[in-house]
Amino acid sequence: MNKVVIIDDEPQVRRLLSMVLKSRNYEVHEAEDGPSGLQHIAFLRPDAVLLDLGLPAMDGLSVLKRLREWSEVPVLILSVRDEEALKVEALEAGADDYVTKPFGTAELLARLAVIQRRCFTRQHPEITAGNLTLNLLHHEASLAGDRLKLTPTEFSLLHTLAEHAGRIVTFGQIIRRVWPAQLSDQSEALRVHISHLRRKLGTTGPQIINEPAIGYRLIDS
Template sequence: MLALIIDDEIQIRRLLRLALESRGYEVREAEAGQLGLQEAAFHRPDVVLLDLGLPDMDGTQVLQRLREWSEVPVLILSVRDQEQVKVRAFELGADDYVTKPFSTAELLARLQAIQRRSSSVQESPVLDCGSLRIDLSSHQVTLAGHELKLTPTEYALATQLATHSGRIVTQKQLLKAVWGPSADTHAHSLRVYVNLLRKKLQPDPAAPQIQNEPGIGYRMSAPSA
């Protein structure tokens, strides 16, 4: 079993490493959020222990980006004890939350519990849709090997459509995934951004790679090289 510790405090990482290795875990460490995401993408840990106070980004951002492509069990370790912080972490996909200082025995028991509940499905941080490739860990998009510059909204749309390549994604699903709580007010924006994304993926209007399913939603086919 591989555990990934994402925490900027070296003393905490050492303590966790000793506790985890005593239970037979292999351990990898990251002292910053971006490095942690890269470690998760490259090494596919069985569980992640994540601090919220990281030097380059908040731990909730790390969790949010990780959940774009992975359902790996995540246990939050933080000094933040406010109810709203815990609620937010669970809303973003945390499996458990332990406040510092903590008991190593309790922490190991919680780790085992969330791993028992977790799925064994293997996820990939890369979406391949023909010549279109989306690296979810780095947010890099390439088309036929060339980097494609997308706005955050275009990226979110492309990710949703590529995830369900060949299948219809309803307008409601896209609106909720991209615009969240204010989705109902962005129906026109959805049409605008889909057209912008179409032009970047396939300039030939006679062969659009994002097809409109009238009254339902959109379907992405694999862009040709």
């Protein structure tokens, strides 16, 4: 049974989320603030954490930063709208994804499932996302068995997104991965390559979804 720790200061939100998750066979533990949440995580070693960004006293971002000093547990951020900068900060500080309040249960459960399916390990030479397969050994990509002609930059871009399939990857994270040595602003190049990639993936392959002001997400069509 998967263990989840919920850190939210609203008792009703905690109660409801815990009901929803228990009905999906999760073992749920609740914490009302950052320090007790961190304690729960340290003792229980959960499989995932739901973390509200708007906590009193020690805010969600500080909790996350503290947590990432000693744990790699998948973290799903719960946030309200119009907090894009804060979401990006949380994602870059090591959060795995976010949902925006008010969110639907289906969305929450889907995100939670995706972040628990950890990144494909580096040792594994093949990544699949829907009908897309990336062979890292030969730098080859194929869509439903047909080989895709990609430039090295496109391959590296698709690799970054596919490695985190279903999860948001911030613009900054992509740029640092694909253009590690470039100091100049690569955001324009990123959009151009994404546009090319989308054309090559067509409508049958996984879709690259843009989340305004945050990043891209590769989803199975």
